[in-house]
Amino acid sequence: MTQPTDPAAARAKALEMIKDIRVAMLVTHxxxxxxxxxxxxxLQTDPDGTLWFFTKGHTGKTSEIxxxxxxxxxxxxxxxxxYVSVQGTAAVRHDPAMAERLxxxxxxPWFPEGAQSPDLALLQVTAISAEYWDGRSGAMAGLFGSVRAALTGEPEQTAESGTARF
Structure with missing residues (x-):
């Protein structure tokens, strides 16, 4: 596996990988x-590593946060x-203008009254670090990596992984 050494490139890579993934698993204590x-x-991934989600304002998760x-x-x-994991700090925000925008x-189904639902809140996660594993090349990378390894004698590298700091 390869790992970029440029911190800005690692951050950009992690954010690019998650921008189109619609569901994340949130882990709290x-x-x-x-x-x-x-x-x-x-809902949204900002360029600075801020991640946005809707939540109900009074839930187990908001109490845990x-x-x-x-x-x-x-x-x-x-x-x-x-695959990407993001470590961060979370905050529950009540911002009607931002809720409307997002x-x-x-x-x-969770907020029948739309962005004005009384229990609608925003969960803002500020990324601290991220780890990622990019196997996007999939089977073709495996095939070409195997051929390359056989021809050069170098280890096969079919995926990219890295760590990003925000």
Whole structure:
């Protein structure tokens, strides 16, 4: 596996990989120190590593975040063999203008009154670091990597991985 050495390139790579993945698993710490994961519909990924999600304002997850802001998000695109985990800090925001801007009809089953739903809140995750595994080349990369390895005697490299700091 290869790993870019340029920090800006690593950040850009991680953000590019997650921008089209619609569901992330959000991991929080529960009241007794355990870990809880739940799926979250990704709304937006900002260039600075800020990630946005809708949530209900009063849930177990919002209580857990109030007690411990450290979270982990995991993204997966198995079709491309792309995987990213993002460590960050979370905050629950009540910002009607931002909610309106990010509104999507896919959220209506949870928020029937739209962006003005009384219990609608935004979950803002500020990325601290990300790890990624990009196997996007898939089977063809494996084939070409095997041929290249056989011809050159160098180890096969069919995927790229890296760590990004924000």
């Amino acid at each position: 529960d009241a007794v120190g355990g870990l809880r994961a739940r799926p979250m519909h990704a 109030a007690a411990d802001r450290e979270v982990l998000l995991t993204y997966a695109n198995p079709a491309n063999q792309d 509104w999507t009809e896919e959220a209506r």
